[in-house]
Amino acid sequence: MRRSPLISALLLLAAILSLAACAQMKALPNLPATHPEELSSGPVSCSECHEDQQKGTMKPFAAFNHSRIFVKNHRFYAATDDALCATCHKLSFCADCHTNKIEMKPSVKNGDRPDRMMPHRGDYITLHKIEGKLDPASCYRCHGRTNNERCVACHR
Amino acid sequence: MCIDFKRFCRLLPALLLAALPAAALADGSVDSTTILRIEEDNHAGFQSKTLAPLTEFLGLDADQLGDGRLSVHLYGWGRVSLADRYDPVDGGDSSVGGALNYGFLQYRFDHANARARAGRFFISEGIVNEQVDGGSFKTDLPYGFGVSAFGGATVHTVKILGADTDGKGDAIAGGRVNYRKGGLLELGFSGVYETDAPTVSSNNFLPGTFGSHRLIGGDIWLRPFQMVQVSGHTSYNTETKGIAEHSYLVQAFPVSKLTLAASYDEQRDRSFFYSSLLFADMLRNLNQNSKAIGGMATYSLTDNVDVTADYKNYKRDVGRAERFGGEVRGNFLKNTLRTGVDYHYLRASENFAVVPVDGASGSYHAARGYVMHDTKGYFASLDLIGYFFKTRIENRNNAWETVAGLGYHLTPDLSLSGDLSYGQNPQYNDELKGLVRLTYNVKFADKGDKK
Incomplete structure (x- = not known):
């Protein structure tokens, strides 16, 4: 079966774009595996120490301040930024309920x-x-x- | 092939146990909580009996294995009943029980928050919340995109009585793609596909109320200004071909110490509960809609004291209700002393009463106060909670409980504590319970912290 030139060109373009994307992956930052400083027990306010935007989630640190509203609605945050949760919380912290x-x-x-x-x-x-x-x-x-x-x- | 794969997926967590000796040499942590409960079960209409279950919760995290990117994570519990032979979780005549809550290998790549998992784990991605025996992969992509995918065997639970199944299919897959515009926007599209739900032999279920678990949906995070943030999602059931849920939260931060929030939740029962055999059985009328609109405000009076007020209005086809109240919470003495009080009132029509007859009411007051003190040597807590019903339930107009706890930090990693609780409620004239808790939490890493 003869492959059309258009399909071949598209496959080539996709391969080039994939290679370009892979090359850029190394420029994307990783969240730290653990919070670099030991945290006190109880709710925390990220913005007490951080004023800028969190690089891994591309959201302001202030968005993750653990207010009562945050705690009551934490499902929205866990569903999109679980990697950030994991920098401070062990999974067993979640498994007490979930x-x-x-x-x-x-x-x-x-x-x-x-x-x-x-x-x-x-x-x-x-x-x-x-x-x-x-x-x-x-x-x-x-x-x-x-x-x-x-x-x-x-x-x- | 499929059966072999599922068997492999289920065996994998057990195989991970074999890796523990190697894990002991790595960075990581061990969390152990051993609890002996002693309770007198004096349920009205039943013979009194003493319960003494001994439960061990054990969590292990071994990090930086192999090339430093591999880790193992395990958490589960086991119980032996010292005074009776009833298993309250799985049911039946057994003095032992247990569960593996999660157990997986994780490989964390150097870039793009990329990670791969294999074993039993919990998935929370957009509208998807599942426990899976299988594998998953997640990574950020260039230009603000991201992708995650998972697949494997479902984690089955107890069978619904009369149906001989838990209602789940045997295999599950799903994932999420997302796009982020730094500091401004995140959009996600997620979905889950479970293989066909088992045929239910029972005639307890109305036709069309139960079927396979297949959802798609979108989620959003939007912060158009520093003062406003929107989060939420909408899910769609591809089996019932209907919207299952809208759930949205809008927050405003007018000044640094004040946060305001408004929420909107709507569930369309048939589509939302469709894949739950338990709910298909319980909810006889699955053509209802539920709506709840709420508001909440939190203000920091000082660095140590927060005040919160909230209001929520519920609307279901059977009636309306509203709940309002507030709470005050404080942390003092360098966070070693924490205390709080809260009060809420639920005003609900008679349709929400335990027994919905003329003159009945589902309304009740809820009040709670607690204080805890945690020093390097000892820790103590007192927790009082009471519910006061507008109309009597089982001939009582209240239910209350007080829990007092006292413990000692034997070492920085090892604590011994005990709780004693006493209460009265419509279920029990007197409910006296006690427990002894031994907690051992140790880290083998020299930096960072998780709790």
Whole structure:
């Protein structure tokens, strides 16, 4: 089968562009694997020390200040910049809540850290009968397709 | 071939365990938390019994293996029940249980935030949130572009009773492409494709409420001015051919100490819950929509004290509700003393009540206060939380719990602590629980920190 000159030219162009792109990859910065300075426990404000734009995410450091609004909406940040999260947080920090099987409520495992935002503090068994009707999507995010072993004990 | 690949994917985390001796010689860390809980289960209508599960949470991170770019990451837990033979997670008559939450090899390239993973890991990319036994690759590309891809076997969970399946297909793949304009804009397009959902034999499920897990969607981050930032995503279910979710957050930073936020969330139940067998069973009417509009403001009174106020309005086809309240949080004595109080009120119509009958209400007050002190020698905490119902639930008008904890840093890496909690609620007349916790966190690297 004879390949048309146009396809050959396009393939050649794609190969040249790919090579050019690969050559530029080395110019793209890496985020550090770990934060270079030891951080104190508790919420941090990146902008206390950094005023400029974070090179790896191409976003201002101030966008990642851990305000209450940031903590409550951290899913938006984790879904786009998990590599930046990983410079300060071990994955096990996330796995206390986000995992396939949870052995105990995160607030029980971390009972010595009442300052951390944890789901289902107190008697949530009673509350979920109200909250589940009010906002089932909030249940679904964690329990819809995983981590629902305790749900199926009653919800059959 | 497919079965062999899936078997390989599932075995890989176990194989990684064999690499641990080598990992012990590398930079990295070990995190161990051992917890012995002692509880008296005195549930109304059931025989009283004592529970004493002993659980070990173990995390291992071995960095800079091989040429320095390879690392191994493991985290999981195991439990042995000392006083009974009931497995509360997987169910059934067993005194032992456990799970591997993640376990993977990661190769981190020198440039472009490129990384490859193999094993069991969690994926959070745009609208995609999945746990996978397989492989993934992610990298930045020139001119502000980026790409990530993953594929492998799904991580199955417990079977839904009566259906003999957890509702998941056996293989899954997906990814995200994105474009970033420095400091101004990020646009992403992501998707997930899971193989066909299993056929459900049960007749508990309404036709058309459950099917395969296939979504596509777009996400945005926009900061047109230093004072305004928009984040959010929209997902589309290719099986139901309908929008599943809109979820957006707008933040404004008018002055350095003040952050304002407005949120909009909308879920269309059939498309949003379509691939969850659990929800297909629970939600009998999946043609509802849910909308929530909220506002939040956080102001730093001083360097140590933050005040937050929030409001959210919920609208579902069955009724409306609103929640409002605020909280004050403070850090003192060089962050060793932390305290906070918060109060919220949910005003909800009778349709949201536990038993939605005339005169019932889903409204309740929630109040909480805590204080903790963490010194080089000891640490202590006290946490009080109470819910006060507008109409009685199970003949009680409140549910409350207090948790007191005390611990000692035996060494900088080793801590021993205990928590004691007591409460009363509609489930239990008296709920007394205690636990002993031994925590060992050690780093083998001489720089940096992760927590």
